[in-house]
Amino acid sequence: MRTIIEPFRIKMTEAVPITSREHREKKLAEANYNVFLLNACDITIDLLTDSGTGAMSAKQWAALMIGDESYAGSNSWHHFERTVKKITGLKHVFPTHQGRAAERILASTRLKPGQVVPNNSHFDTTRANIEFVGGVAEDLLTDKGMDLYADTPFKGNMDIAKLEDCIKKYGAENIPFGMITVTNNTGGGQPVSMANMKAIKSCLAKYTIPLVIDACRFAENAFFIKEYESGYSDKSLLEIAQEMFALADATTMSAKKDGLANIGGFFACNDDKWAEDFRNMLILTEGFPTYGGLAGRDLEVIAVGLMEALEVDYQRYRHATVKYMAERLIARGIPIVRPPGGHAVFIDAAGFCKHLSAADFPGIGVVNALYIEGGIRAVELGSVMFGKRDADGQEISGPRELVRLAFPRRVYTQSHFDYVIEVLEEVWKNASSIPPHTISKQAPFLRHFTAHFTQGKQASSAKHVNV
Numbered sequence: 001m002r003t004i005i006e007p008f009r010i011k012m013t014e015a016v017p018i019t020s021r022e023h024r025e026k027k028l029a030e031a032n033y034n035v036f037l038l039n040a041c042d043i044t045i046d047l048l049t050d051s052g053t054g055a056m057s058a059k060q061w062a063a064l065m066i067g068d069e070s071y072a073g074s075n076s077w078h079h080f081e082r083t084v085k086k087i088t089g090l091k092h093v094f095p096t097h098q099g100r101a102a103e104r105i106l107a108s109t110r111l112k113p114g115q116v117v118p119n120n121s122h123f124d125t126t127r128a129n130i131e132f133v134g135g136v137a138e139d140l141l142t143d144k145g146m147d148l149y150a151d152t153p154f155k156g157n158m159d160i161a162k163l164e165d166c167i168k169k170y171g172a173e174n175i176p177f178g179m180i181t182v183t184n185n186t187g188g189g190q191p192v193s194m195a196n197m198k199a200i201k202s203c204l205a206k207y208t209i210p211l212v213i214d215a216c217r218f219a220e221n222a223f224f225i226k227e228y229e230s231g232y233s234d235k236s237l238l239e240i241a242q243e244m245f246a247l248a249d250a251t252t253m254s255a256k257k258d259g260l261a262n263i264g265g266f267f268a269c270n271d272d273k274w275a276e277d278f279r280n281m282l283i284l285t286e287g288f289p290t291y292g293g294l295a296g297r298d299l300e301v302i303a304v305g306l307m308e309a310l311e312v313d314y315q316r317y318r319h320a321t322v323k324y325m326a327e328r329l330i331a332r333g334i335p336i337v338r339p340p341g342g343h344a345v346f347i348d349a350a351g352f353c354k355h356l357s358a359a360d361f362p363g364i365g366v367v368n369a370l371y372i373e374g375g376i377r378a379v380e381l382g383s384v385m386f387g388k389r390d391a392d393g394q395e396i397s398g399p400r401e402l403v404r405l406a407f408p409r410r411v412y413t414q415s416h417f418d419y420v421i422e423v424l425e426e427v428w429k430n431a432s433s434i435p436p437h438t439i440s441k442q443a444p445f446l447r448h449f450t451a452h453f454t455q456g457k458q459a460s461s462a463k464h465v466n467v
């Protein structure tokens with residue numbers, strides 16, 4: 001059959017708020033033009049993130065009921081640990097309340113000020129946690145990966161020559177570990193090939209630098225490898241994931257993505273000293289090492305979810321959904337990153353709003369227009385998220401201006417996506433009327449979450465520097 005159907009049927013429904021344009025205009029102004037500050041009851045289709053927003057399966061709900069809430073050594077912990085070990089093969093497993101908790105403890109236990117961590121592209125929380133302890137986060141994507149429109153597979157690959165240069169520049173002794181993010185969320189949700197992961201591993205191993213996989217979307221990455229990398233079509237997603245993790249010395253994971261859970265994460269590693277340091281900090285800030293800030297029921301849900309994410313029918317449907325929307329947007333001439341990634345469609349906001357410069361935050365303009373037009377919530381991955389204001393008050397722009405429409409897992413149907421396409425078409429027709437935005441208030445870290453904006457150009461006295 002040509003149609004790839006949702007490999008599930010719906011047992012429970014949740015009402016979607018339908019609102020008027022006047023209502024949305026009022027709410028957006030009250031939220032200071034930052035959709036993070038809107039309430040969910042004012043959103044019709046929420047594509048802000050695929051993180052923790054998925055629907056659980058009947059098996060996960062059933063598992064939740066047998067959650068063992070014992071403080072130490074619960075049955076649910078053992079189920080969780082067994083599952084993580086089965087997939088990753090790593091020796092020590094620690095639950096955390098979400099991915100960034102694993103990143104924070106990893107950074108605070110392994111990094112000294114001035115030390116460097118290379119990655120294909122650091123996610124915002126990874127970068128922030130590295131910078132928070134005085135480290136330097138280096139992005140080493142291939143040139144093809146940085147070209148939004150190069151329609152080639154595995155655009156999440158790291159450039160091995162850039163990795164070699166980075167090691168030579170800073171010295172191996174100043175690189176306590178290297179990372180690879182699968183799939184590469186910041187760079188458009190693009191996958192990393194097995195061949196590239198092997199090349200990264202052997203490059204780092206030459207200098208005895210450990211490899212840490214940011215594994216949030218490991219199962220989606222495994223599906224890309226199965227589909228597009230030769231030699232993998234007959235392998236199961238579990239086998240491919242095991243091969244990926246066999247290259248890793250450690251991994252950080254947000255179970256809110258390919259754990260198919262609403263909360264949770266973990267860190268896993270082979271080194272006993274790393275484990276000891278991680279355990280001590282985990283106890284101090286998250287909880288006892290067999291629950292790490294999670295309830296026993298959460299551990300059960302994640303254990304089931306990790307295995308469901310590796311079901312090939314589920315991944316086939318998920319990738320087909322992203323492709324369905326991407327093909328229709330391309331047909332309408334809407335500029336999107338190609339090929340589409342695994343969990344989202346990324347709009348090129350600079351191409352969408354040709355009348356705006358990076359200083360006008362075009363991504364925020366597109367995000368806000370989508371909300372006003374159809375109650376859709378998306379997220380900017382551009383100069384607000386990845387730019388910053390320096391000590392002199394100058395805005396330093398990010399490397400690109402993207403808007404991400406992330407797909408919650410197992411939540412929306414095809415007609416929801418048809419609606420999103422229609423709304424986008426309307427916004428695209430009127431793109432030239434999207435106004436510039438200015439930041440009127442911001443936090444020192446991860447400013448996009450809480451920033452306030454006003455519509456209109458920034459005061460001429462404020463400077464803007466492009467990088």
Ligand SMILES: Cc1ncc(COP(=O)(O)O)c(C=O)c1O
Nearest residue numbers: 051098099100123125185216254
């Ligand atoms: C690639 C990547 N790494 C790390 C994280 C952080 O995970 P969490 O939101 O669970 O803290 C995310 C979340 O979106 C991510 O996409």
